[in-house]
Amino acid sequence: MPFHAGQTYLFPLNDDTRREHLWIIATEPDADGQFATASFTSLKGAKDQTGTFLKDEHPFIKWDTCILYSLAEITTTKTLQAYLDCGSAKMHQNAPAAMLRLILDGFDASDFTKNRVRQFIREYKRATRDPEAPK
Numbered sequence: 001m002p003f004h005a006g007q008t009y010l011f012p013l014n015d016d017t018r019r020e021h022l023w024i025i026a027t028e029p030d031a032d033g034q035f036a037t038a039s040f041t042s043l044k045g046a047k048d049q050t051g052t053f054l055k056d057e058h059p060f061i062k063w064d065t066c067i068l069y070s071l072a073e074i075t076t077t078k079t080l081q082a083y084l085d086c087g088s089a090k091m092h093q094n095a096p097a098a099m100l101r102l103i104l105d106g107f108d109a110s111d112f113t114k115n116r117v118r119q120f121i122r123e124y125k126r127a128t129r130d131p132e133a134p135k
Contacts, residue, residue, distance in 0.1 A: 011089040033077040051106035069110035
């Protein structure tokens, strides 16, 4: 299955020790199949409120929510496909483009983003910047 920025998925499924969360593919996969991904979590009690969304901004979001940048990761299409194949993950409805832009900007703005993830996002933004756009 081809993966693209803005697609969301539920993970982990069928795990009695952890609750499923909505995750977003935040970048287009690179030539090696790597992409950044981040999890949505309840806004209640959240320390990082860099990227917040109101209930119903996505069909899975049932209460005010934020991006948990501290758990954001760089993963691969191969890993996500393996999760899908074994039933540990399930694709969900795509996020609106405006939501994806806010999430991407939040990687750099959040104090909780891991440095390696922040650098991956910066390189992605440089590589995908419109050459006509101001620098």
